[in-house]
Amino acid sequence: MGTPPAASRTVFAAAHVVADPFADTAPEGPAAIDWDATLAFRHHLWSHGLGVAEAMDTAQRGMGLDWSSAAELIRRSAAEAAATGGRIACGVGTDQLIAPEVSLVDIRAAYEEQLSLVEGAGAQAIVMASRHLAATATGPEPYVDIYGHLLRQAAAPVILHWLGPMFDPALQGYWGSTDLDLATETFLRIIAEHPAKVDGVKVSLLDADREVQLRRRLPEGVRCYTGDDFHYPELIVGDAHGFSDALLGIFDPLAPLAAEAVRLLDSGDTGGFRKLLDPTVALSRHLFQTPTRYYKTGVVLLAWLAGHQSHFSMVGGLQSARSLPHLRRAYELADGLGLFPDPELAAARMRRLASVYGGTE
Template sequence: MPTIVRLPTANGTLADHTMHAPVEYARHPTPFSSRTVLAAAHVVADARADYQPGIAPPIDWEATITFRQHLFSYGIGIAEAMDTTERGPGGLDWNQAKELICLGVAAAREAGAAVVAGAGTDQLSDAAPTLDAIVDAYTEQVDWVQSQGAPAVIRASHALVGAARSADDYLEVYRRVLAHADRPAIVHWLGTGFDPTLDGYWGHRGVEDAMDVVVTMARDNESRLEGIKFSLLDEELEKEFRRRLPASVKVFTGDDYGYTDLILGDGAHHSHGLLGVLDPIAPAASTAFAALDAGNEEGFARIMNSTIPFAVKMFEAPADRYKVGTVFTAWLSGHQDHFRMVTGREGLRSLQHLTELFRLGDELGLYPDPELAAHRMGVVLAAGGLR
């Protein structure tokens, strides 16, 4: 007998929702050959421990690594400790990030999975550091990441956006930092849609002028770059960016609205996947990338396009709250025992948002146990007075 759950509608009334059967997505425990595929995987909070916002949060390391093993079983690699919504003020401090990188890289190595890890400047305590201090902070983290056996993702630096006075300052800092890369690194270009405090990064507020700087940086450091993660949520700009980069420098799309066409490409250029949405949709995405490896572009597009409504809802403005959806979906799917976040931000999405995300995930067959997912959705609604 199908499972039924009462859900709120747009006009505030409750209506029955019949759960779909879960889709049996095939496992794919090896990386894909046609594209590099990495998820910005979430971190599982330890909900049993005492926690006060603004202090390094308690982490359930076992559940965090178990979730990564779930991703690896579908061929999805990880971009470890790189997400700005989970590192820095209110999230993981640098010491916790180091432990996460150590554990995540070891788990990826054991599984034969792809892995990169974030290096930034978030250990700085000086409110107004010099450029030299910023370089030193970056290189400390790059060296740590590489000592664990992973390439670095050079994260956007809040310290740098405050200290830099020109585009040349950015070029000099990135040149000096990338000089420490003993394996090709990824540079993250993070737009204001994800973090408004990065306005003016690369020395310009205009995107086209900033792109000129990033392209110059890529050309100047080509031999030390694996690629650029482009997180501006603009498909046409990403296509222009791909055309302008050196051929050896990959673009890793961060466009959680239009990733299907960007990854598929136009015949001359394509993007690779480094996406937050790959965390919750890993089983479906795995089947799609397996189709792409087999030359079935139509099958890839069909499956990935089916996930776009889910992604658009998860990343609706303000996009920096998207991790609420990844943790919520992991809980509904039985990957963790609670709906709590390491940043304490789980209340930053409305019940209507969570309800629609629940519906869309159910339509994709993402919940291995629909009865469990329905029960947990009911718990959230009851806590909100909607049962």
């Protein structure tokens, strides 16, 4: 498979999907995926010892990737993981629901369907936040009921994902309150009632202090997977009370460098880890700048510039979601980090993109 996984931390990269640029599609139509290129990128991540977090928001789940395509992606990636020995965890949501108004019963059934598919494919489940639940629940109790039901059903411990509204505005007020302190109490209550069924929690709130306080209150044996693309180096290193593992979208473009940094942690070289990973934060903050949910555009740009795919097009036409100056700066920051195996290819592709956008070369 390549480099073995890290020993000191559990690390997942949330992987993007590669669109089929020749498919005759519309932004609101079904996703058209280049399966060969998409799966090849997963092998790239596994070759560096990273786990793959599949069919998450980095894969444009809910932003161009429909449930039918996500289900096929899960099946294919899980089969590849089984064949190569790579670690994989896949998103479980409710995005197959298309009615404008749904009930809590509908939401629970949708979650059950997706959990069954992910576990049936042999992958670990990541229970994602549901837009439908956020829109339907009137307080914390529906979350306690539905998540408790799913955790009792789960065949193996799952990862619970708390995705903040900066990543998806439709998730405002998740866990039954816009007060994050109250929301945290509900989240911790669900975990405390089912600790054996929770492998860990992925926290994507871009609030390092809140993540640290949360992970200190987790039951013993429950991991905290940081999803904080602004503060990941210090959160992964941790403090005297513990550390965060990682499940990060920024580790998609940073895979080789991130894997090397975590291996330094394996040897106890905290300083070396920080020296290698701290300089990447400027790139991550740039990609994830407001509106944060469009960070996928920069991630796919860097995959194209690095030679992992032959084009810069995305499902749903999301390649248009960032400006040329934004994309140019992403290129400059990534180039400064030495992320491109072939810098000349990256420079040539960036010049070509500027020409297409109407800029100067």
